[in-house]
Amino acid sequence: MEPDFSRASGGPSYEFAFNSVNFSDRVLRIEIVAGDDGPGAKGAAGEGCSSIADWARHRKRRREDLRRDKECGKYMLEPSTVKIEAEECDTYEETGEEPVAMIEESPPDIGQDGGDGENSDSSWNMECNQVLRVKSIYISSAILAAKSPFFYKLFSNGMKESDQRHATLRITTSEESALMELLSFIYSGKLTTNEPTLLLDILMISDKFEVVSCMRHCSQLLRSLPMTTESALLYLDLPSSISMAAAVQPLTDAAKEFLANKYKDLTKFQDEVMNIPLAGIEAILCSNDLQVASEDAVYDFVIKWVRAQYPRTEERREILGTRLLPLVRFSHMTCRKLRKVLACSDLDHEQASKSVTDALLYKADAPHRQRALAADVLTCRKYTERAYKYRPLKVVEFDQPYPQCIAYLDLKREECSRLFPSGRIYSQAFHLAGQGFFLSAHCNMDQQSAFHCFGLFLGMQEKGSTSVTVDYEFAARTRPSGDFVSKYKGYYTFTGGKAVGYRNLFAIPWPSFMADDSLFFIDGVLHLRAELTIKQS
Structure with a gap:
């Protein structure tokens, strides 16, 4: 039966067993190679990067270098190279001595005459893969396999012989701190840092070793930190592997929401x-x-x-x-x-x-x-309509016998409600005979300033000293028939930047207009129509 690798990290803690010879059945040998971001490199495991922006710039440089190397015919060994080595079974025999918490080894000499010397795989000979140092830690294959498909496959398929007790991972210097945090997390369900640059490195290496629970935990910690434009853009630029997309979706969603709001x-x-x-x-x-x-x-x-x-x-x-x-x-x-x-x-x-x-x-x-x-x-x-500053219209235009257009403006009840006590809604511009016009809906006082009411106006955009005479008619759909009923008509000579209309289009106070039994809202929408005709100019 396949284990459930997606389970959250809220289970039992095995922190006591981390790197303990008494609770381990294998040794994990970690070879650290120089890579393209060697010792002291800016951004190595978050080192030298003072901010998210530094981390992003360093990562971008690394990707560009890799792309150039690929174009030149070079290639790097995968950072998570695994080797299985046969060792004597007495590796774990008790010696009476206290086990060393972390075994630091010097890198083997690269000889000229075999052994650890030349290798037929040219990528092993690249300068960037020179082993700088080696760390060995005691591990429990069961604990690692329970949290990671990578280690599950490694220990179930790659170490079938009983005398194969050592596994070797090869990583770059930029991944060292992140890998140690990841291994500790697999045992304890905790991380020792909330530094965003290191959390990003842990997130990246968690994806490589398929530790979904750690990816999810990093995502939660990063979401709890203050979001900036730089960090939001960086989260959207993370690798889009399937496992990461699922585990980090809340983080990328938060980044998108931040950018959309800002x-x-x-x-x-x-x-x-x-x-x-x-x-x-x-x-x-x-x-x-x-x-x-x-x-x-x-x-x-x-x-x-x-x-x-x-x-x-x-x-x-x-x-x-x-x-x-x-x-x-x-x-x-x-x-x-x-x-x-x-x-x-x-x-x-x-x-x-x-x-x-x-x-x-x-x-x-x-x-x-x-x-x-x-x-x-x-x-x-x-x-879906956005939060437009100017409301969309439907417009039908005619050329004969006169230049004429019919503009339809729909307003939701909620939009009308927000107009009280003195708000306005402007429509998008529409054009007739080369002139730009617009409609505006108002909540204003009636002609005698006795009460608030709904007004509708027609305006012409600024166009210099152009003069245009327009016949216009305002209408609205009414219940129960749903037909458009004329409410106001007139004519006006526009000279640009002017508006004309009626302050109390429905001849009723605002409360009556907005009432639940109002005749003018059909399924919560007010349907207005403006008909314009130009007979002279």
């Missing part, structure tokens, strides 16, 4: 966000609470960021298509911006066309279907 106002932090790497951008764009003017602004930011980070067209198109465009909610973009999506040379034309088509089909869909798509766990991220 940078939810993209406008405020735009310069800083432009320097955040891809994993961090993905975390930010996944958030429903992103505070942006509209989804148009999200799309514009994505294009600006990817052009700055990926100068090569092929790479830029790949990142957009596979990583970033799926996070843009095209269904809430304006038709004006969707046209620009189709013309963008950075995008794959087929993917851009599909995204725009899906967005237009969503806009044309019935409201109940739209709500179902936003609520479905499989499609919610694609269709």
Whole structure:
């Protein structure tokens, strides 16, 4: 029967048995080699790294060096090389002497004439694998095997003969402290450090030796420390092996949440966000609470960021298509911006066309279907509205016999409730005959300043001295029929930056408008319509 390696570390403690000859059946021989981060190297097992940022920079340098070595035809031996050695059975015979807690050995001489000399595996001859020192500790194969699939396989498959009592691990200097902490944890369920750089080293080596309980414990300790942008980005950049992804998911989720909360106002932090790497951008764009003017602004930011980070067209198109465009909610973009999506040379034309088509089909869909798509766990991220500063609209445009458009604005009951006593909600801009307009919903006093009520206004964006005369009509769906009923109509000559409308659209006080039996909320949504016609300019 296979053991359960995922069990938490809350079981019995075997701390008394760690490195004890009396409770051990094997000797673990640990060879420490120089590696690319040799003795005194900055970041070795957290040494020399004064911060998470130092640890991240050191790790990045190591990965770049390994990549260069690979490109040059070099390669390193896996840091966790295992050798099984046959030793005499009397290795564990009592000698009457107190066992040494940690056996430090000098590295064997690298001879010129066999033995420990030349090896047919060229990787063993690399300077970076010169053994600097050796540590030997007493271990219980049962205790290690119970916590680690790595050791379970080693002791069940690799040491079948009774006289094979020694196992050798080869690690780099940067892993030494972390490995000792890991072995101690397997026995005791505890770590002796809360230093973030060392915890990260322990987390990495726990993944190599498949000690899920230690990975989970490191994740918990790191989550309890203050989060910074640097640490959050580092946690998102950890290796994505299956075991680590499962054990460290709470840590990566916390990192994503931190970034999404810190940078939810993209406008405020735009310069800083432009320097955040891809994993961090993905975390930010996944958030429903992103505070942006509209989804148009999200799309514009994505294009600006990817052009700055990926100068090569092929790479830029790949990142957009596979990583970033799926996070843009095209269904809430304006038709004006969707046209620009189709013309963008950075995008794959087929993917851009599909995204725009899906967005237009969503806009044309019935409201109940739209709500179902936003609520479905499989499609919610694609269709859920963010915390837009300007509310999305549905707009239908006509050219004949006059320039005309119909704009539909839906407001949830909760949004209306938050307007009291003097709040405002602005819609996204929409265009008619080349001019930009917007709607704004208000909680204001009526004309006589007697009571609060709901008002709706139409405004034109600043456009110099342009003068446009607009016939407009406001309507709202009412119960029980659900049909739109006209509430106010008029005409106005706009000169830019002006707004016109009605302070008490429904001719009732605010409490009556918000009442449970209000005629104007259908399934918790207020449906407004504004019809604009330009007959002269």
